[in-house]
Amino acid sequence: MLQVISLLMENKPGALMRVTGLLSQRGYNIESLTVARTLDPTLSRMTIVVDIESRLHAQVIKQMNKLINVLQAQDLTQAPAVLREMVLLRVRTAMESRTAILKEAEIFGARVVDSSVEGFALEATGESEKLEEFIAVMESYGEIEVTRSGMVAVSLESKKLKLSPPVPKPGEAVSV
Amino acid sequence: MSNLMSGAKILLECLTRENVDCLFGYPGGVTLPLYDAIYDHPIRHVLVRHEENASFAASGYARSTGKVGVCCATSGPGATNLVTGLVDAMMDSVPVVALTGQVSSKLIGTDAFQEADTFGITRSCTKHNFLVKDIKELAQMVHEAFYLASTGRPGPVLVDITKDVFQGQSHYTPINEIHLPGYKVFTEGHAGQIRRAAQMIWEAQRPFVYAGGGIIAAAASPELRELVETVDCPAVCTLMGLGGLPGSHPNFLSIPGMHGSYAANMGMYETDLIIALGVRFDDRVTGRLSSFAPHAKVIHVDIDPSEIGKNRAADLPIVGDVKRVLTKLNKILHELKPSMSGKNSDARRAWWRQVREWKTEHPLEPQFSATEIKPQHLMNEINKISNGTAIVCSDVGQHQMWSAQLIRFDEPRLWINSGGLGSMGFGLPAAIGAQMANPGKLVFAVCGDGGFQMALPELATLVNYGLNVKVVVMNNGYLGMVRQWQELFYNNRTCAVELGSFPNVEKLAGAYGFKGRIVESPLDLPGALREAVEEPGPYLLDVRVTPYENVYPMVPAGGAINEMVLGPPQPVAVGD
Numbered sequence A: 001m002l003q004v005i006s007l008l009m010e011n012k013p014g015a016l017m018r019v020t021g022l023l024s025q026r027g028y029n030i031e032s033l034t035v036a037r038t039l040d041p042t043l044s045r046m047t048i049v050v051d052i053e054s055r056l057h058a059q060v061i062k063q064m065n066k067l068i069n070v071l072q073a074q075d076l077t078q079a080p081a082v083l084r085e086m087v088l089l090r091v092r093t094a095m096e097s098r099t100a101i102l103k104e105a106e107i108f109g110a111r112v113v114d115s116s117v118e119g120f121a122l123e124a125t126g127e128s129e130k131l132e133e134f135i136a137v138m139e140s141y142g143e144i145e146v147t148r149s150g151m152v153a154v155s156l157e158s159k160k161l162k163l164s165p166p167v168p169k170p171g172e173a174v175s176v
Numbered sequence B: 001m002s003n004l005m006s007g008a009k010i011l012l013e014c015l016t017r018e019n020v021d022c023l024f025g026y027p028g029g030v031t032l033p034l035y036d037a038i039y040d041h042p043i044r045h046v047l048v049r050h051e052e053n054a055s056f057a058a059s060g061y062a063r064s065t066g067k068v069g070v071c072c073a074t075s076g077p078g079a080t081n082l083v084t085g086l087v088d089a090m091m092d093s094v095p096v097v098a099l100t101g102q103v104s105s106k107l108i109g110t111d112a113f114q115e116a117d118t119f120g121i122t123r124s125c126t127k128h129n130f131l132v133k134d135i136k137e138l139a140q141m142v143h144e145a146f147y148l149a150s151t152g153r154p155g156p157v158l159v160d161i162t163k164d165v166f167q168g169q170s171h172y173t174p175i176n177e178i179h180l181p182g183y184k185v186f187t188e189g190h191a192g193q194i195r196r197a198a199q200m201i202w203e204a205q206r207p208f209v210y211a212g213g214g215i216i217a218a219a220a221s222p223e224l225r226e227l228v229e230t231v232d233c234p235a236v237c238t239l240m241g242l243g244g245l246p247g248s249h250p251n252f253l254s255i256p257g258m259h260g261s262y263a264a265n266m267g268m269y270e271t272d273l274i275i276a277l278g279v280r281f282d283d284r285v286t287g288r289l290s291s292f293a294p295h296a297k298v299i300h301v302d303i304d305p306s307e308i309g310k311n312r313a314a315d316l317p318i319v320g321d322v323k324r325v326l327t328k329l330n331k332i333l334h335e336l337k338p339s340m341s342g343k344n345s346d347a348r349r350a351w352w353r354q355v356r357e358w359k360t361e362h363p364l365e366p367q368f369s370a371t372e373i374k375p376q377h378l379m380n381e382i383n384k385i386s387n388g389t390a391i392v393c394s395d396v397g398q399h400q401m402w403s404a405q406l407i408r409f410d411e412p413r414l415w416i417n418s419g420g421l422g423s424m425g426f427g428l429p430a431a432i433g434a435q436m437a438n439p440g441k442l443v444f445a446v447c448g449d450g451g452f453q454m455a456l457p458e459l460a461t462l463v464n465y466g467l468n469v470k471v472v473v474m475n476n477g478y479l480g481m482v483r484q485w486q487e488l489f490y491n492n493r494t495c496a497v498e499l500g501s502f503p504n505v506e507k508l509a510g511a512y513g514f515k516g517r518i519v520e521s522p523l524d525l526p527g528a529l530r531e532a533v534e535e536p537g538p539y540l541l542d543v544r545v546t547p548y549e550n551v552y553p554m555v556p557a558g559g560a561i562n563e564m565v566l567g568p569p570q571p572v573a574v575g576d
């Protein structure tokens, strides 16, 4: 089952490798992965969509949280969240279909980002299923070329980021 | 306060600040500047004979002290040779810092001579790793490596350092702050959960303590003992936890699992409450998970949240440092004792009667013969000499299981073995590390004739440093543990397990310049061991034991723990 994971992590070399390594080591296939800097340039936000048996979802989140570069791992599969994807699509088409294509694009809320005698380049964002329909419709007009961004997600719950207190050395005295 | 220093000197300064007194390593091209700095630095460098053994020795040092063990290797082959030791330390949660040289930063990615992607290769065999390409980051990363290795759930951390960083010059300012915003460790344990645990413990009729390596890592032996005595329940320590509760403690039932004692496994099967402390419900302990402890509720205390519910669901999880949690738990147990402990006293008495019965029905007992040395006899003799106090570093195989069953450990950090990875070749180098860290202690390396030969070059290291390690080879002529499985599960079709030849240890040790002895008669065994212990410096004993002995009890892989095979020749299923 597809799991949607949102990670807040340090923006450092190797951080991405640790996350993908954790998944590939277990033989999980990544469906999509997006990552970019946050407002704080030392951190990145990553959204991963990965195919994992549901009974293992919690364990994967724990393993992600264990990574030293990861500040917070959240499972957004069931949680209240907005999930979006973007598509860039080029369609080659005959002159007589151009108006129809623009109509369809409007219905899907897509924007024209390039126009030439051969056809259009369009940009659309939305939920994945919606975009799949959009792609299918465009395909009916002619040859297309598609690039999808992969999913980005934002949680609608405000989970306070808790930073751990300093870690005691093993065997240090305990006060009760 | 800051002054201009080379990267190599900065590294040594950081090691000094981390109280590192000893470094296990092997030099090479890229680490030349480091060795040039070691030349006039007081740190002790132990030159091993293979980098794998540097990582095992660092592990032996760490396991026997609780301090961080440090190993060091050059780029490329040096670094890749460390990998087995890092995985081993990862599996057993041992605090090790590995320092590796890397080609100069401008050569990275060009397939330069002795370049290997150490950072990538060791991603999955370390708790964390660092690549230092800028001398200004060196001190910070080295201290963070030590911090990560030794705190929380301990583990190996690797720092890969480019040659230009070693050679460069920079102003050095001591680092006082660690910056690891993503490092999450919960040590205290949830107060409400701890209170509920205390109630569950007093409500249980057949409570059972299952303690592991976490007890050793957290230095929680006194707290474990207090718990076991307050509750007065039977307790087992895993292969990683031996010595966590004194082996001579009356409540102690030895190890559970594949080669665990009958009482340990039956107890685990019949209990109604498992108090799991710093353990991970490893498959070698649980056998078939679906029939593991079927009647039990589980209280699971561990510092690593990902261990909780990983294999067996916990009815009451407590994430925290087991020493801190037990301190609080014991206090509440005492508080509740007057009002609650009376409730189940009849059931508890019956439980103890049952456990004692199991103990006497099938005890773990040494076996003797007048004509041959039984492996169990050998372990019994080592046990007599050690009397609960020697450090025993075991290799991997049948001898490891007999050692764990029959040698008593009355303190933590005496029993040292490769538990999770089960890496042959571990015993001798681990003993080197343990002996360096504990010069006053009696240290045995108990090896099989197979594993000993994997670590054989380290005999030279023993001689170089005059290390007082007593190497005891339990020589059965076979890769015994594999042969045992071929006998039992592959219709006795033994293949590639007969070792055929073994060097004459008198000549072998003699060639290295110390004493070795072959022991063939059970009558000579006690004397030979005594001689080995009394002789100053290293000693090599080749003890020829019965070749065909197998380790029992045994829970076949994937079997239920109450269905132990108790001994040859006919497998007998026991239990309900």
Ligand SMILES: Cc1ncc(C[n+]2csc(CCOP(=O)(O)OP(=O)(O)O)c2C)c(N)n1
Residues within 6 Å of the ligand: B395, B396, B397, B398, B399, B400, B422, B423, B424, B425, B447, B448, B449, B450, B451, B452, B474, B476, B478, B479, B480, B481, B482
């Ligand atoms: C590096 C490594 N290779 C292979 C194995 C598989 N293995 C486990 S026990 C064993 C036999 C060990 O033989 P020996 O050292 O003679 O010990 P014995 O079992 O006879 O006591 C082998 C080959 C292993 N654990 N580690």
Ligand SMILES: [Mg+2]
Residues within 6 Å of the ligand: B397, B448, B449, B450, B474, B475, B476, B477, B478, B479, B480
């Ligand atoms: Mg053998």
